[in-house]
Amino acid sequence: MNQPKLNIFCDFDGTVAVNDVGNELFRAFATEEWIAAVQEWKEGKISSRECLERECAATTISGKDLKRFCDRNPIDAAFTEFANYCRRRGYPVQILSDGLDLYITEILKREHLQWLPVYSNKMVFVNSVHIRPEFPYWEHTCGFCANCKGYHLRKARDGESVLVYVGDGLSDRCGVKEADIIFAKDELIDYCRQNGYDYIVYKNFADVLRILKKFEKEGAVPVPEPN
Numbered sequence: 001m002n003q004p005k006l007n008i009f010c011d012f013d014g015t016v017a018v019n020d021v022g023n024e025l026f027r028a029f030a031t032e033e034w035i036a037a038v039q040e041w042k043e044g045k046i047s048s049r050e051c052l053e054r055e056c057a058a059t060t061i062s063g064k065d066l067k068r069f070c071d072r073n074p075i076d077a078a079f080t081e082f083a084n085y086c087r088r089r090g091y092p093v094q095i096l097s098d099g100l101d102l103y104i105t106e107i108l109k110r111e112h113l114q115w116l117p118v119y120s121n122k123m124v125f126v127n128s129v130h131i132r133p134e135f136p137y138w139e140h141t142c143g144f145c146a147n148c149k150g151y152h153l154r155k156a157r158d159g160e161s162v163l164v165y166v167g168d169g170l171s172d173r174c175g176v177k178e179a180d181i182i183f184a185k186d187e188l189i190d191y192c193r194q195n196g197y198d199y200i201v202y203k204n205f206a207d208v209l210r211i212l213k214k215f216e217k218e219g220a221v222p223v224p225e226p227n
């Protein structure tokens with residue numbers, strides 16, 4: 001059997017990173033306004049663009065603060081092994097995030113994973129302690145996401161590659177809709193279940209690696225594991 005051609009998309013917050021780093025950042029450096037904004041976003045009242053604009057406006061942080069904050073945020077213990085395995089096999093791996101680039105790239109750099117492509121919103125310092133978001137993928141939005149993950153998967157669809165999505169939450173909704181294989185944990189499990197998407201439950205990237213190796217060997221789309 002030919003080796004399947006996998007193309008892998010990973011959410012960052014709560015997926016590659018153990019914590020929801022974006023939320024932790026606002027928890028640490030924003031006024032309570034960020035809580036209201038996230039609540040309205042979760043209820044579907046505002047887009048993630050509006051949510052990020054309000055959160056960033058409520059934030060005071062220096063470059064040094066940001067660096068120290070990133071140092072405290074670990075990644076999944078098996079992610080580096082996973083990413084390097086995929087690289088050896090020639091499978092593209094990319095980070096898709098509806099969060100902000102500066103903490104993602106800082107954390108990836110620390111882990112020697114700066115070679116991974118990152119598609120996310122941007123975080124810009126307007127002075128030494130204030131930030132604002134920018135939205136390079138806004139023109140492709142579904143109206144709810146700032147960086148709609150569905151767009152990136154549709155763009156990667158080449159009639160040959162198997163699109164694999166690994167995520168954990170609400171920002172992954174548009175991504176999973178376009179994926180061939182979905183790895184889900186936490187809130188994303190509920191979303192997939194409610195919307196009738198087949199998904200594989202995982203706890204960490206050791207699970208994802210093990211299941212994808214099995215897929216390479218057997219060729220069949222992995223059967224969702226009982227949960």
Ligand SMILES: [Mg+2]
Pocket residue numbers: 011012013014015167168169171
């Ligand atoms: Mg997430």
Ligand SMILES: [Zn+2]
Pocket residue numbers: 141142143144145147148149150174
């Ligand atoms: Zn979307």
